[in-house]
Amino acid sequence: MTSSVPSATPSTVPSAPSGASVLDLAPVVPVVVLHDAADAVPLARALVAGGLPAIEVTLRTPAALESIRAMAAEVPGAVVGAGTVISPRHVRDTVDAGARFLVSPGWTDALLEAMKASGVPFLPGVSTTSEVVALLERGVREMKFFPAEAAGGTAYLKALSAPLPQARFCPTGGITLASAPSYLALPNVGCVGGSWMVPGDAVAAKDWDRVARLAAGAAALAG
Numbered sequence: 001m002t003s004s005v006p007s008a009t010p011s012t013v014p015s016a017p018s019g020a021s022v023l024d025l026a027p028v029v030p031v032v033v034l035h036d037a038a039d040a041v042p043l044a045r046a047l048v049a050g051g052l053p054a055i056e057v058t059l060r061t062p063a064a065l066e067s068i069r070a071m072a073a074e075v076p077g078a079v080v081g082a083g084t085v086i087s088p089r090h091v092r093d094t095v096d097a098g099a100r101f102l103v104s105p106g107w108t109d110a111l112l113e114a115m116k117a118s119g120v121p122f123l124p125g126v127s128t129t130s131e132v133v134a135l136l137e138r139g140v141r142e143m144k145f146f147p148a149e150a151a152g153g154t155a156y157l158k159a160l161s162a163p164l165p166q167a168r169f170c171p172t173g174g175i176t177l178a179s180a181p182s183y184l185a186l187p188n189v190g191c192v193g194g195s196w197m198v199p200g201d202a203v204a205a206k207d208w209d210r211v212a213r214l215a216a217g218a219a220a221l222a223g
Contacts, residue, residue: 050215
C-alpha cells in the first residue's frame, strides 16, 4: 500500500502501530459486504476481538457508506477501509465517512491520482505483470492481487517475486482458510483478503461469537 504522497516507500495507516503498513496489521483482511448498517458495529467488534483489526467494507450495497461511518466512529480498535473503490467520487465519499485505507479491484490514472490525493493509504488492484510494472513506475509498491485464484494464484505470485521483488501484495478473490497459508508463505505477500470469517448466515443470524471465533482462526495464521 502506498501513501498519498507518491514515493517508493510503504505507507503507514493513521493510528496504526508506528511504522505499520495495512499489509502488516494482520495476516487476513476481512472483506465485508453489509446489507444493514445496524450490523456494522457488532460485526467490527467481533472481528477486532478475534484479532483482525483491518476491515475492508466493500461498496457493493447501499449500506456500505453508513457502515464505514459507524465502524470508524464506534469501534476504536478497528482500522476500517473501503473496498470496491472504482471512482474519484468513491474515494471522496469513503474518506469523508472515515475510511482509513482504500482498496480497488483495478486502477486507471484518474483513480490512482484520486487515491494518491486522498491522504490515506491504498491498494490498487492488479492481475497482470504489466499492471504491476506500471504501478512500480508510478511509485506504488503495495497492491491488491485480484481475482487471486482466477488470475493464477500462488504460482503466478511466486513467478513475480524474482523479477519484481519490490512489489508486495494482498491477494483477494477465492481465498479460503485452507488456501491462505500457501499465499502467506510467499515472500511478496503481506496479507490476504477473504470473507470466510464473515459468512452470510452468521451475519444474518447476528452470531457475533461465531464471527469472533472464525476471525481468531484467521488471525492465528500469522503464527
